[in-house]
Amino acid sequence: MLKNTKDSYGLVARLMHWLMAILIIGLMILGLIMTDLPKGELKNQLYFWHKSLGATVLILLIFRLFWRLSNPVPEPLSLDLRERLLARLMHLALYALIFIQALSGIILSQAHGYAVSVFGWFELPTLVNKSKDLAEAAEEVHEIVWIVLAIGIALHAIAALKHHFIDKDRTLLRMIKGQ
Numbered sequence: 001m002l003k004n005t006k007d008s009y010g011l012v013a014r015l016m017h018w019l020m021a022i023l024i025i026g027l028m029i030l031g032l033i034m035t036d037l038p039k040g041e042l043k044n045q046l047y048f049w050h051k052s053l054g055a056t057v058l059i060l061l062i063f064r065l066f067w068r069l070s071n072p073v074p075e076p077l078s079l080d081l082r083e084r085l086l087a088r089l090m091h092l093a094l095y096a097l098i099f100i101q102a103l104s105g106i107i108l109s110q111a112h113g114y115a116v117s118v119f120g121w122f123e124l125p126t127l128v129n130k131s132k133d134l135a136e137a138a139e140e141v142h143e144i145v146w147i148v149l150a151i152g153i154a155l156h157a158i159a160a161l162k163h164h165f166i167d168k169d170r171t172l173l174r175m176i177k178g179q
Helices: 012-035 041-070 081-111 132-167 171-176
Strands: none
Touching: 012 041, 012 132, 012 171, 041 081, 081 132, 132 171
């Protein structure tokens, strides 16, 4: 089934979840690698891929939010009101952090005077002019948010594992199998 039901996640939601997870973790690793490289062709290529994949995550995030708003969200399996509230806040925080991370990356690149090309197919619209001060501010945001996002992703994964191994409910399986 492609769409969500009140009891399970559909194929589209699950694919977007796991694709974004892989892309975001990959972007974090790529970001750590590329920033330590000396100037040169390899570094330029890694920046190209980082920007293209980052823009892809932003596009997927927008699609995912529209999908989420147009589909039912499966009912939480936990009856604990605090746990349900924390889960809702975590999801909202992850969406916000992913958006801020992508936007700060775009602003960082453009404020340095570089366009953001998406796999050479098209360039994102220019949001800001070249500005050293803005580039430095965007870089600070980009560096801080990736750390907070990494912590959020780790907590999200830990919560999923807690549901699976301690609570022994279907929360994790619903995102893997849809059941």
